Amino acid sequence: MPLIALASLGGTISMAPDGADGGAVPRLGAADLLGGLGDLPMDVLAETLAGIGSASMDFATLLRCRDWGLRQDADGLVVVQGTDTLEETAYFLDLTWPSEIPVVVTGAMRNAGLFSPDGPANLRNALTVAADPRSRGRGALVTLNDDVHAARWVRKAHSSRLDAFSSAPAGPLGMVVEHAVHWFHPSPPRPPALTGVDFGGLVPVVEAGLDDSGAVLSSVAAQPGVRGVVVAATGVGHVSSGTADVIARLVPSIPVVVASRTGAGPTLRSTYGFQGSESSLIAMGATMAGWLDARKARILLHVLLASGADRDRIEREFRRRGDLD
Numbered sequence: 381m382p383l384i385a386l387a388s389l390g391g392t393i394s395m396a397p398d399g400a401d402g403g404a405v406p407r408l409g410a411a412d413l414l415g416g417l418g419d420l421p422m423d424v425l426a427e428t429l430a431g432i433g434s435a436s437m438d439f440a441t442l443l444r445c446r447d448w449g450l451r452q453d454a455d456g457l458v459v460v461q462g463t464d465t466l467e468e469t470a471y472f473l474d475l476t477w478p479s480e481i482p483v484v485v486t487g488a489m490r491n492a493g494l495f496s497p498d499g500p501a502n503l504r505n506a507l508t509v510a511a512d513p514r515s516r517g518r519g520a521l522v523t524l525n526d527d528v529h530a531a532r533w534v535r536k537a538h539s540s541r542l543d544a545f546s547s548a549p550a551g552p553l554g555m556v557v558e559h560a561v562h563w564f565h566p567s568p569p570r571p572p573a574l575t576g577v578d579f580g581g582l583v584p585v586v587e588a589g590l591d592d593s594g595a596v597l598s599s600v601a602a603q604p605g606v607r608g609v610v611v612a613a614t615g616v617g618h619v620s621s622g623t624a625d626v627i628a629r630l631v632p633s634i635p636v637v638v639a640s641r642t643g644a645g646p647t648l649r650s651t652y653g654f655q656g657s658e659s660s661l662i663a664m665g666a667t668m669a670g671w672l673d674a675r676k677a678r679i680l681l682h683v684l685l686a687s688g689a690d691r692d693r694i695e696r697e698f699r700r701r702g703d704l705d
């Protein structure tokens with residue numbers, strides 16, 4: 381039987397109503413979650429590594445989780461956490477996981493105190509995906525609501541529905557049916573894992589918008605410890621002329637990555653030419669995020685900075701991982 385390592389970090393899947401005011405809080409550990417699944421066609425080594433809401437997830441916890449997973453010498457790793465930052469966790473693990481064995485991240489939209497909680501089915505599916513030999517070499521995967529997503533594409537696209545997770549426009553990689561994975565697509569070859577060590581400092585995301593003088597970006601970038609900035613730009617990668625002036629001033633000292641705030645579709649490179657357009661920002665030395673949204677661009681930029689990447693390497697990695705090349 382395959383051996384699967386299961387790390388629980390908290391989130392709704394581990395929550396039940398609290399006696400005091402009835403609000404759901406993390407109460408269930410990895411063993412409790414596993415206990416509800418009955419007999420399984422695999423051995424599972426379960427460990428509770430944290431019990432937090434995922435808005436409090438941080439790099440230190442994820443590095444601890446990744447290193448615990450690598451030490452278990454299992455056939456697959458399942459990570460359970462809150463859905464709110466699950467897309468960032470999955471992408472972080474995808475970037476930094478140096479092994480062929482699959483990592484499958486899951487959670488739940490409905491806690492154990494609500495009607496039809498989805499946690500047990502999601503966990504059972506995640507174990508199935510982790511134990512499937514065809515999951516090897518695919519990096520980090522996400523399974524929720526029977527879909528299997530690539531970490532690279534998945535995002536939480538609805539705040540409360542059971543089908544909250546979407547990989548649009550790429551679509552899910554597969555689906556779990558009757559405890560078997562039906563794969564629809566192969567995964568593209570994975571670039572080598574990144575080896576970030578120094579995760580100190582800040583990589584903020586600043587969203588561009590109406591009546592935007594650039595003052596917010598300027599003041600955020602001036603905060604102590606800022607190592608790079610992601611701008612969630614309008615449309616295909618556009619900012620106001622005031623913000624463009626700020627970006628021109630920042631680029632010589634810190635990397636500035638420009639993503640689209642639209643939630644779907646890539647940044648462009650050479651369609652518009654006005655001050656603040658994508659081509660003007662590229663000419664200033666900004667890096668375009670391509671198909672990566674601002675959230676994922678932030679994770680990639682922070683991991684690259686933690687790996688000591690210089691500006692050329694940052695540009696190359698964004699072109700490769702943002703599907704621009």
Ligand code: ASP
Nearest residue numbers: 391392433434462463464
């Ligand atoms: N609502 C969240 C969840 O789905 C809470 C969290 O992210 O921890 O798990």
